Amino acid sequence: MPEDPSPSSVRWSKLLNTFGPFLGLMLVIALFSLNAEVRPFFLSGSNFKIILTQTVIVAIGALGMTLIIVSGGIDLSVGSVVALTSVTGALLLMEQFSATQAAILTILTGGVIGLLNGSVIAGLRMLPFIVTLGMMGIARGVAKWMAKNQTVNAPDNPINKLMELEDPTQLFPLPHGVWIAVGLALATSVLLKHTVFGRYVFAIGSNEATARLCGIRVRLVKVGIYGLAGLFIGTSGLMQLSRLTQGDPTVAAGLELDIIAAVVIGGASLNGGTGSILGSMIGALIMAVLRNGTNQMGWRTYTQEIIIGIVIIIAVGVDKLRQRRNT
Secondary structure (H helix, E strand, C coil), X not given: CCCCCCHHHHHHHHHHHHHHHHHHHHHHHHHHHCCCCCHHHHCCHHHHHHHHHHHHHHHHHHHHHHHHHHCCCCCCCHHHHHHHHHHHHHHHHHCCCXXXXXXXXXXXXXXXXXXXHHHHHHHCCCCHHHHHHHHHHXXXXXXXXXXXXXXXXXXXXXXXXXXXXXXXXXXXXXXXXXXXXXXXXXXXXXXXXXXXXXXXXXXXXXXXXXXXHCCCCHHHHHHXXXXXXXXXXXXXXXXXXXXXXXXXXXCCCCHHHHHHHHHHHCCCCCCCCCCCHHHHHHHHXXXXXXXXXXXXCCCCHHHHHHHXXXXXXXXXXXXXXXXXXXX
């Protein structure tokens, strides 16, 4: 029988989970600061404002993905749902809905899709990978159909102000979207750490069979997890609409990979049962810094994709090593 991990090993594992993402962020920032020509622009307040703004869409999506991954699931439909919800919001604005009505319905659209995913996964006991892979195609197709395969240019409205860069030369004031992401992250952290629902999420991810034997209504909780995650993804779609000021059915292709990478880099395990909101937010920042830094360095897009792919593999590899040390 395998020996129980020693107390010192457990402490080191907890320290790695807590401070690992911070060290990763510092390392990435230091890497792009080495170039004397890039450093003055990269470390400027205006550039950090851009980085934080670019983080918003991934960060809010990562809140929902953290709940899903901690529970032992996955969602590959995120990018397509962001595109669909952004198109939905733009079409509602064109139909003379108020900004408030359009924003609420856009977010609820994401929630409904999340509930559909969760209902099929929990009700039919299908693999989340397969269900959300199917939803990826469905949502993208519906977005193109609704938009008639073209961008939807919404009239000027208050939603556009959410991601607007006021005084681009200074760090402050930050766009409203950044503060919305921070507020949602704090609320989700409390939900995950200090509520019965949060304990159920971890219990299901750690051992679903045991959670069921303990009386947890696993199917209902799973539907709730995917439904709540869908609301976050709908909010990401709203921020995407604000950033582009139009609904684009082709946007956010591959966004799910950035979001999953952010959550895994933040210390979550793809096997479930482990993860934190703070770690996922730092992971989202790392992804944004990587993209921003490579742009500042003048590296081509394919180089960015290669680097991000390597980072994902390393993050998953670290997770596997951590699991081996704990067994």
